Amino acid sequence: xxxxxxxxxCTAVYGRNEVLSRVSLTVEKGEFLVIIGPSGCGKTTLLKMxxxxxxxxxxxxxxxxxxLLECDLTMLRRRIGYxxxxxxxxxxxxxxxxxxxxxxxxxxxxxxxKEALTCKMLEMVxxxxxxxxxxxxxxxxxxxxxxxxxxxxxxxxxxxxxxxxFGAVDExxxxxxxxxxxxLWQKTGITVLFITHDIGEAFKLGSRIVxxxxxxxxxxGTQEELMSAPRDExxxxxxxx
Amino acid sequence: xxxxxxxxxxxxxxxxxxxxxxxxxLTAAVCAGVIGILTGILISRHKRAAGIVLGIINVxxxxxxxxxLGLLIPLTGIGDKTAVIALTxxxxxxxxxxxxxxxxxxxxxxxxxxxxxxxxxxQIMTRIRIPMALPVIISGFxxxxxxxxxxxxxxxxxxxxxxxxxxxxxxxxxxMTLTAAGSILIAVFALLSDWMLSKAERMVNRRYxxx
Ligand SMILES: Nc1ncnc2c1ncn2[C@@H]1O[C@H](COP(=O)(O)OP(=O)(O)O)[C@@H](O)[C@H]1O
Ligand SMILES: [Mg+2]
Numbered sequence: 337x338x339x340x341x342x343x344x345x346c347t348a349v350y351g352r353n354e355v356l357s358r359v360s361l362t363v364e365k366g367e368f369l370v371i372i373g374p375s376g377c378g379k380t381t382l383l384k385m386x387x388x389x390x391x392x393x394x395x396x397x398x399x400x401x402x403x404l405l406e407c408d409l410t411m412l413r414r415r416i417g418y419x420x421x422x423x424x425x426x427x428x429x430x431x432x433x434x435x436x437x438x439x440x441x442x443x444x445x446x447x448x449x450k451e452a453l454t455c456k457m458l459e460m461v462x463x464x465x466x467x468x469x470x471x472x473x474x475x476x477x478x479x480x481x482x483x484x485x486x487x488x489x490x491x492x493x494x495x496x497x498x499x500x501x502f503g504a505v506d507e508x509x510x511x512x513x514x515x516x517x518x519x520l521w522q523k524t525g526i527t528v529l530f531i532t533h534d535i536g537e538a539f540k541l542g543s544r545i546v547x548x549x550x551x552x553x554x555x556x557g558t559q560e561e562l563m564s565a566p567r568d569e570x571x572x573x574x575x576x577x
Numbered sequence: 578x579x580x581x582x583x584x585x586x587x588x589x590x591x592x593x594x595x596x597x598x599x600x601x602x603l604t605a606a607v608c609a610g611v612i613g614i615l616t617g618i619l620i621s622r623h624k625r626a627a628g629i630v631l632g633i634i635n636v637x638x639x640x641x642x643x644x645x646l647g648l649l650i651p652l653t654g655i656g657d658k659t660a661v662i663a664l665t666x667x668x669x670x671x672x673x674x675x676x677x678x679x680x681x682x683x684x685x686x687x688x689x690x691x692x693x694x695x696x697x698x699x700q701i702m703t704r705i706r707i708p709m710a711l712p713v714i715i716s717g718f719x720x721x722x723x724x725x726x727x728x729x730x731x732x733x734x735x736x737x738x739x740x741x742x743x744x745x746x747x748x749x750x751x752x753m754t755l756t757a758a759g760s761i762l763i764a765v766f767a768l769l770s771d772w773m774l775s776k777a778e779r780m781v782n783r784r785y786x787x788x
Contacts, residue, residue, distance in 0.1 A: 387693050414695030424690040428708045428785040438694050487694070497693075 338365045339401070340495060340527045341386055346395035348381045348551075355381050356551045358395065365494075368521050368528045370542030372535060372574070378551045379531045383497050386529060387416050399495070414438055417496035417526075421503040423484030425472035431458075431483050432468040438491040457486035462516055478509035485517070489526070498530045502537065514540055535577050547571055579754045580761065590743070595762060597657075597738030602729045605661045606722050609668025613721075614714065616669070617676025618702065627677060638670045642728055646735045660732035660739075667728060668721045675717025679710025712782050719774040726767040730760070740766075 341363035348356035356378045363369050371379050384390035385397050388409040397404045399412060425434050432454040436445055439453065454468050461482040472480055481501060488496060502510045518541055521528055532538050538545050539559045546556040547567075555567040566572040584591055620627035640648075645663050653659045683706050691705050707714075733741030740759045747756030 384693075389689060389693050410695050410697045412695075413693060416695075418690065418693040420686075420690055420693075422686075424686055426687065426691070426705065426709075428711075441695055441697075441700060 339363070340365045340367075340399070341529065342396075342398040343382070343385060344396045344398070346382075346385055346392040346397060348378065348385065348390055349393045354551065356385075356392075359551070359553055360395075361546065361553060361556075363527060363529060365527055366525050368518075368530065368541055368543040369546060370530045370532060370538040370544070371546045371548060372532055372538045373548030373554070375533060377548045379533075379548055380499055382548070383499050383529060383531055386495075386497055387413050387418060414442060414491060415493050415495070417488035417491075417493040419481075419484045419488040419496070419498045419501045421500040423472070423480040423501075423504075425480055425483055425487070427472050429471075430468065431470050431472070431475070434472070434483055435468075435486045435490050437487055453490060457490050460489075460520065461486045462512075478505045478513065481505055481509075481513060482516075485513075489520075489524075494526060496526050496528045498528065500531050500533070502532075510537075517541065535575055547574060580758045583754050583758050584762075591740075591758070591762065594738065594740045594743050594759070595766065597742075598726070598729055598740045598763070598766065601657055601660055601732060601737060601739050602664065602722070602726045605664035605668055605725050605729070606718075608661065608665040609672055609721055609725070610718055612665065613669045613672030613717075614676050617673045617680060617714075618707075620673075621677055621680035621706070627681075631674065631677065634670050634673055637666055642667065642731055643734065646731065650735060655736040657732075657737045659735055660729065660737035664725045664728055664732070668725050671717045671721045671724070672714070675713050675720075676710065679713030679717075680706045682713075683709045708785060711785060712778070715774075715778045715781055719771060719778060722774060723767050723771050726770060727763060730763050 339362050341361070343359060343361040345358045345360050346356060347354060347358055359378075359382060361382070371382065373379055381390055385392055386399065388397075388404050399407075399416070402412070404412070426437065429437070432450055433440075435454045435457050436450045439445060440450075445453075451468070455465050458465050458467065463479060463482050463486075467475065467479065467483075472483070475483065481504070485501065488498075502513050505513065514537060517528075520526070530541060542559070544556065544558055545562060547554045547562070549570060555562065555571050557565075562571065562575055566575060616630065620630050637645075642663065645666065646659065649659045649663055653662060687709075688701065688705065691701055696704065729739050730741040730744055732739055733745045740763045743759030743762075744756045747753065747759060
């Protein structure tokens with residue numbers, strides 16, 4: 337197995353506030369790694385270190401063996417899918433323009449190419465091709481989130497970063513989205529780094545789970561490992577929810 | 578009645594004035610639009626420069642138009658050129674302010690996502706900030722055009738052409754009808770432009786998913 341993401345002793349600060357303390361984490365190719373922890377424990381900050389939206393004050397991050405400090409971040413980001421809570425689609429672009437956004441950053445796409453890609457991606461996230469010409473505000477929350485995922489994987493990245501992508505949708509839609517994402521992961525073999533604060537979601541999706549607390553990695557392992565040997569009361573309480 | 582009469586009787590004169598008026602205000606609107614939007618884009622990237630530039634433009638804006646025209650005469654003489662310069666200067670405020678506001682008010686989380694997806698700095702400006710600010714920029718442009726058209730009326734006090742010439746001549750010859758006719762034409766022209774720009778604004782807003 338090859339290491340796709342390596343976070344080596346990273347510390348993150350906002351002003352004087354240290355929000356991650358010497359965190360080390362390695363993600364193997366094809367893993368579905370879920371990070372879970374209470375709000376404010378540093379999950380988002382950790383994720384942003386992987387695509388360089390956050391620069392560590394100390395330590396180093398490597399993606400596909402490349403040191404982030406030395407590589408062209410913009411080009412790297414185009415090869416890493418990124419989906420966030422609330423989708424954050426571009427409101428001035430149609431569904432098609434949102435989906436074709438990342439490939440369109442690197443090259444001019446023809447109308448035919450855009451249509452073909454949009455069609456393919458909409459099918460992948462189980463949306464009707466009729467939605468292609470809609471604007472985000474004309475979609476339901478669940479549909480927006482699906483388009484957000486389509487936008488993230490449209491350029492066929494081999495890494496997908498997801499920051500509580502299903503946090504803002506209703507229970508039923510969330511279940512469906514989880515199943516689709518799981519199927520997508522199995523089909524494509526993409527490496528996923530997924531953040532949630534819902535332990536059910538973490539167990540359902542993750543091939544490995546990392547528990548965070550106050551800016552450090554508190555425990556990591558598979559569902560079975562966490563269940564059979566929780567590190568302490570904190571983990572016990574977290575997984576019994 | 579008198580007004581319609583005089584408009585008809587002296588239609589050649591009014592037509593010349595109107596065309597002059599259109600030419601002067603259009604030139605000023607285009608100049609203010611181009612300079613204003615470019616300035617807005619430049620200062621949107623430098624917070625400190627923005628404060629200074631907006632401050633200066635605000636101060637200039639408070640100079641009464643008649644005295645700005647007077648101040649310009651020693652520099653650029655009398656006539657259309659000076660009028661266009663003065664009108665451009667006044668037109669800058671709404672357009673710079675709206676461009677700046679529009680560009681800097683883009684939702685930070687949208688900007689962060691676009692960056693996270695691999696958008697470079699130039700693309701963030703051209704693909705995210707400017708299109709998202711466009712409705713605000715256009716509404717500033719619309720305000721500016723109406724203001725310039727109305728203000729062009731004063732331009733004839735420094736020897737420039739336009740409908741102001743009719744007003745000015747009416748005043749100096751105690752011909753109230755002439756003055757009223759000139760004023761009404763300016764108002765009609767301003768309202769018409771406003772209406773046309775509101776259509777354009779609506780079209781852009783629809784294209785950009787607003788309303
Ligand atoms: N832009 C920021 N400026 C200052 N502090 C921040 C910023 N973003 C996050 N923080 C702080 O960093 C800590 C970790 O935040 P975050 O990584 O977003 O946590 P999580 O995603 O686990 O909820 C929190 O205490 C939060 O208040
Ligand atoms: Mg978070």
